[in-house]
Amino acid sequence: MDSKYTFALRKIALLGGIEDYVVLSSRELGDALEMSQQSASKRILELLDEKLIIRDLGARKQRIKLTPKGVDELKQEYGEYRRVFEINDQITLHGVVSEGMGEGRYYVCQAGYMTQFEEKLGFKPYEGTLNIVIDREDLSKLDIIRSAPGESISGFTQDGRTFGQAIAHKSKIKSIDCAIVIPERSHYENIVEIVCQYHLRRTLSIGNGDRVEIKVKI
């Protein structure tokens, strides 16, 4: 993403363009970005072209609002800043153990994923996942984790079915090595799936509704 795009997006966001449309003429944007009205107008057209903003072009003044894609772009940059200024290389997530729907188990058990987990995480996962519903106030931490590199797990196709790319982040739960797995294209899921060498419910004697703490390495 070009830095000049995010620079303009940020100015629009500061004026409230995330929540709702903001009245913003090309001259005003030009002043904020220290460029001419003409260039600001062009920049707006580019942002529209990239689908980072949407516009309501009235007769007198245009109103601009960020698209979800535009907000995501800024969130990613925000995550980078948080990693620069806040992170001590570990983020602690809090949540509650929940019943999985068997989906996690199905995915993790695919040989195409298993071999990659073993190679990149250093352990062979137990054939199943632990589902944690992350506390509301820790959801923004997920954004930071998402913006961290982690261990990339490639997607593949098997029996005509596509298994998408995912990122595994090495973690610890009560001192036990594990990893949280986040599908590449997931959007604002408040559940994380944990893979671990052991059967965590048995090993830690935890069950649905129990509170747990996951320390994620950044």
Added chain:
Amino acid sequence: MDSKYTFALRKIALLGGIEDYVVLSSRELGDALEMSQQSASKRILELLDEKLIIRDLGARKQRIKLTPKGVDELKQEYGEYRRVFEINDQITLHGVVSEGMGEGRYYVCQAGYMTQFEEKLGFKPYEGTLNIVIDREDLSKLDIIRSAPGESISGFTQDGRTFGQAIAHKSKIKSIDCAIVIPERSHYENIVEIVCQYHLRRTLSIGNGDRVEIKVKI
């Protein structure tokens, strides 16, 4: 500040360039910024020219570190992101009342400041300030406040002495309207000066060592 500079600065910061020198060739930076080695080399020279980074140019590989000015630049951007994603238009500072050194009183009492306070804050300040030592864990909130616009108080010269520019941020302390005043060029001061219509020590019955909470409007 040009967005292309901060973009490069952020990449260097992510590699650890705030804490210490990082080994970073122009080719590596070019890859990170999606530009050629030549352009990245030029960008580094520009950053040096702007005194945003310093460099240790060894025979084999250069080592780069952000200057305090470079770090400030990023902090300001970080503050903008926090304002976009975190702020509900009020920041609460916690701290302890401390004995001022009479400086605050001297400054505030200058007619050049007084008239501006009255005009921009909507009250005529009591002739003195309340000094609060801000808690360690709230210092990063000061950075956000510094990055907020606030009410600009112009500097002036009187009797051959220069009184610098400052920013006043409207606040409340125990429901009483007041403002914190931050000198424009102050650097990481953990003390804020509060101006108020009333004598706060008397009105609130507070004295040195008492804990207080200041709600700063953003």
Added chain:
DNA sequence: ATTACTAGTAGACGAGTAA
């Protein structure tokens, strides 16, 4: 007032290359 086109120009970029 607006937005945004065209045209001319300054500056950013990468290829080639020296040290």
Added chain:
DNA sequence: TTTACTCGTCTACTAGTAA
């Protein structure tokens, strides 16, 4: 290998101006 110069190209900008 490095860094960073010169130089040609092309993009990105602003001024002028139309709608």
